[in-house]
Amino acid sequence: MGRSVDAVLFDIDETLIDLQAAMGSTLQAVGADDLTHFTAADWEAYTSLFAADPQGHYDAYLSGRLGFADQRVLRLQHARERAGLAPLDSDAARAWNEAYEAALPRYFRAFDDVVPLLNALEARGIAYGAVSNNVHDYQRAKLDAAGLQRIKVLVGIDTVGAAKPEPAIFHEGVRLLGSEPERTAYVGDNPTVDAVGAANAGLLGVWLDRTDNPSPVHPRRSSSSLGGGHTIGSLGELLELVWRGLRARFVLGPEAVYSYISC
16 A cells, blocks of 8 residues: 655755756856857766766765865766866856856756646645755745745755755654655655755655656666665656655665765
8 A cells, every 4th residue: 555645845956946957057058168169069078967966066065175166066077077177276167166166057947847736736735845955045945046945844954954855854844744655745856865864854755757867877887776765757747746645765786986066
């Protein structure tokens, strides 16, 4: 038997908001003169590498070893190096980060399936909110810029001093929705941090693996080791799961390692 659901929590980046597209537009908008030779394929590879952060700089930010601006610049420097470009000096890197920060909010957009789903959840009396691996105010501004002001419940890493996949950050979202973990679904694009992390915290974990817009949070090995849980290809598929109840059990093999994404 599945478990009934009366509340849903969402990840934000690459779940509700198309962050990789926003990153790509911003990178081009603030691109330096030495990037004018880039083809469309070059920009795609450059953006994908910047977003995927294979060196784990955002993880270092979450653990307190790097500042937010520092992790972003380091990811840029790595993308530049892989593109055969010289690194930016400290002044140029600072100026680039300021320009990037100013431009990025102009490109925040919700995925097309977000508003219809929120409308449907409201019609059925199902509470919803968001839990994110970034600070509250930054993500609040991001949701607002993307036209998602209706999402009132928002938990960031500074809310309880914890980051996903720690149970405390999920549980705070559940508390604010007035639900219980076993009656709350959590939906996110990262199978380890979101789906498995939520399941380990007692929630009903759902991995959003967008078939038409794959997340840059790619498994470095086959995701076949992720089994026994729910995977959906769009948010439109979530209602069916919520309506008939969910059963969530995720088993993750030790060879499956996943990365974070940030902006």
